[in-house]
Amino acid sequence: MAGGCSREAGLSRETSVRYLVGRLAWALLILLGTSAITFAIVFLVPGDPARVVAGPRADAETIATVRRELGLDRPVAVQYGWYLRRLVRGDLGRSYTTRQPVTELLRRRLPATATLACAGLAVAIVVGVGGALVTAALAGGWIDRVAFLGSLALLSTPVFWLGMLALYYVAFRWRLLPLGGAGGIRHLVLPALVLGLGTGAYYARLLHTNLVAVLGLDYIRAARARGVGTVRLVAVHALRNASLPLITVVGLDLAALMNGVVLTETVFHWPGLGRLAFDAVLGLDVPVIMGTVLLSATLVVLTNVAVDLIYRLVDPRIRLR
Amino acid sequence: MAKRGARGTLAAGLLMAAVLVAAALAGPVVAPYDPTVSAAPQLAEPMPPAAPFYLGTDDLGRDVLSRLLHGARISLLVGVVAMAVTVTIGTGVGLTAGYFGGAVDVLLMRCTDVMLAFPGLLLAVALVAVLRPSVWTIFVVIGLVSWTGVARVIRSEVLSLRERDFVLAARALGAGHARVLVRHVLPNTAPTIAVIAALSTSGTILLDTGLSFLGLGVPPPTPTWGRMIQEATTYYRVAPWLMLFPGLAVLFAVLTFNLIAYGLTRGGRAPAT
Numbered sequence: 001m002a003g004g005c006s007r008e009a010g011l012s013r014e015t016s017v018r019y020l021v022g023r024l025a026w027a028l029l030i031l032l033g034t035s036a037i038t039f040a041i042v043f044l045v046p047g048d049p050a051r052v053v054a055g056p057r058a059d060a061e062t063i064a065t066v067r068r069e070l071g072l073d074r075p076v077a078v079q080y081g082w083y084l085r086r087l088v089r090g091d092l093g094r095s096y097t098t099r100q101p102v103t104e105l106l107r108r109r110l111p112a113t114a115t116l117a118c119a120g121l122a123v124a125i126v127v128g129v130g131g132a133l134v135t136a137a138l139a140g141g142w143i144d145r146v147a148f149l150g151s152l153a154l155l156s157t158p159v160f161w162l163g164m165l166a167l168y169y170v171a172f173r174w175r176l177l178p179l180g181g182a183g184g185i186r187h188l189v190l191p192a193l194v195l196g197l198g199t200g201a202y203y204a205r206l207l208h209t210n211l212v213a214v215l216g217l218d219y220i221r222a223a224r225a226r227g228v229g230t231v232r233l234v235a236v237h238a239l240r241n242a243s244l245p246l247i248t249v250v251g252l253d254l255a256a257l258m259n260g261v262v263l264t265e266t267v268f269h270w271p272g273l274g275r276l277a278f279d280a281v282l283g284l285d286v287p288v289i290m291g292t293v294l295l296s297a298t299l300v301v302l303t304n305v306a307v308d309l310i311y312r313l314v315d316p317r318i319r320l321r
Numbered sequence: 322m323a324k325r326g327a328r329g330t331l332a333a334g335l336l337m338a339a340v341l342v343a344a345a346l347a348g349p350v351v352a353p354y355d356p357t358v359s360a361a362p363q364l365a366e367p368m369p370p371a372a373p374f375y376l377g378t379d380d381l382g383r384d385v386l387s388r389l390l391h392g393a394r395i396s397l398l399v400g401v402v403a404m405a406v407t408v409t410i411g412t413g414v415g416l417t418a419g420y421f422g423g424a425v426d427v428l429l430m431r432c433t434d435v436m437l438a439f440p441g442l443l444l445a446v447a448l449v450a451v452l453r454p455s456v457w458t459i460f461v462v463i464g465l466v467s468w469t470g471v472a473r474v475i476r477s478e479v480l481s482l483r484e485r486d487f488v489l490a491a492r493a494l495g496a497g498h499a500r501v502l503v504r505h506v507l508p509n510t511a512p513t514i515a516v517i518a519a520l521s522t523s524g525t526i527l528l529d530t531g532l533s534f535l536g537l538g539v540p541p542p543t544p545t546w547g548r549m550i551q552e553a554t555t556y557y558r559v560a561p562w563l564m565l566f567p568g569l570a571v572l573f574a575v576l577t578f579n580l581i582a583y584g585l586t587r588g589g590r591a592p593a594t
């Protein structure tokens with residue numbers, strides 16, 4: 001009996017490891033696909049990177065030299081091969097415009113974006129969970145109705161417009177917070193709120209639906225019969241089960257959050273990766289485009305693997321595939 | 322209770338949609354001024370809302386109300402056509418993957434995973450740069466970037482549909498896979514597709530506005546709401562009405578389709594896309 005148990009535990013650990021390795025292998029393949037597609041798209045852009053590098057006043061000979069130096073005269077597939085070989089060694093090349101190593105650029109820009117994204121996500125989760133708890137406890141009442149309309153309106157608001165409104169009123173008219181740029185915590189408040197509110201409203205809708213469904217289950221009725229109060233019932237007993245699907249959504253949504261990050265960084269002049277990537281796309285800075293897309297895709301893919309694992313840890317009902 | 326609320330939500334959404342369609346159809350006719358040339362006498366700086374310019378004028382003296390009315394047509398058009406592209410690609414991939422399963426499913430879903438890993442807005446920016454900005458480019462690019470969510474939802478729905486007896490019955494009567502898919506499985510996904518269509522219309526309008534805001538939307542002189550907000554960034558401190566009204570217009574349009582989507586799902590449950 002005891003031996004059987006331990007063997008089972010050993011088996012499940014083995015399957016977990018195999019599962020994790022499988023997921024990571026897929027993650028690697030996905031990244032390979034992402035990089036290939038990006039490379040292909042970038043080379044389809046009408047425009048000549050060599051001309052961009054050489055500068056607007058370069059003559060034809062200089063441009064030709066630059067093209068040869070950068071290997072731009074070789075077939076795209078060959079260039080992609082070179083890129084991958086350097087990538088394995090951790091070399092992402094140099095920016096065409098500033099000549100700085102891309103890894104250096106990414107390392108300098110990543111903290112600002114990571115701070116903004118984490119703060120935005122924190123706002124979203126607080127708003128989402130808080131809003132859902134309140135509206136689920138008061139389901140059917142007028143507060144629930146108003147919150148429903150409010151969350152739909154927030155969901156429907158363009159993030160950059162919300163940012164401009166916040167800048168105009170909070171920063172410009174009322175002079176409560178700085179007008180943009182990065183710095184202390186005061187610079188972070190508005191961008192984080194703007195980035196997180198819409199996503200938070202989405203989480204609140206989702207969690208609300210789950211909560212209301214869970215609140216109708218037998219174990220909740222049993223707890224209520226035992227005399228558990230409404231607050232404890234919703235916030236402890238129901239939330240635990242209702243929040244499970246939300247974990248997946250948060251993971252899947254990370255790529256969508258990056259869209260918001262690009263726009264928020266633009267509005268608030270936040271010196272992050274989003275702006276770096278956007279400027280690189282417009283300026284045909286191929287190594288920087290590749291670097292930012294790969295970094296962003298890596299973060300998204302790894303988060304999804306992590307979310308999958310967390311989900312399976314939190315909910316014992318889900319068996320490993 | 323929840324059902325009545327949902328019906329109210331749907332009714333409100335449809336009413337707002339009627340207003341939008343009316344604005345898109347009649348807008349250019351009822352617009353008091355030409356949206357592309359200066360209407361304000363002499364003054365070449367933004368004028369705050371006051372008769373006869375009820376929503377003010379922009380930095381080039383153009384009437385904001387007229388520009389909004391002209392923009393309604395293009396915003397609604399982009400929203401609906403890009404939604405059609407999104408839903409067509411997504412439904413096609415989802416149906417095929419879910420119905421055939423096996424290697425086809427794995428291959429299609431891995432492609433979906435690759436697309437999901439992309440930062441969508443940046444992909445759209447790059448694609449617009451490749452294809453050169455135009456209305457047609459925007460339709461296609463938004464569709465190419467946003468079909469993944471649709472594919473996932475439809476696939477999971479088809480996974481359970483294909484096990485049903487009516488599929489077996491159709492097969493037993495000698496129907497080919499294509500016929501079963503189009504005549505039997507597809508109609509059963511219609512309620513889900515209706516909700517997805519409404520949700521993704523709001524999504525495509527938001528994405529289009531975002532692209533316009535980054536300067537990559539439908540090119541001028543066509544006035545679009547997103548471009549109006551982008552142009553207003555320079556003046557937002559002295560002329561806040563320039564960003565306020567187009568933003569409200571976008572909010573109205575996106576809210577319309579979100580209300581319809583939530584109304585259609587009865588009780589406010591929407592599929593996660």
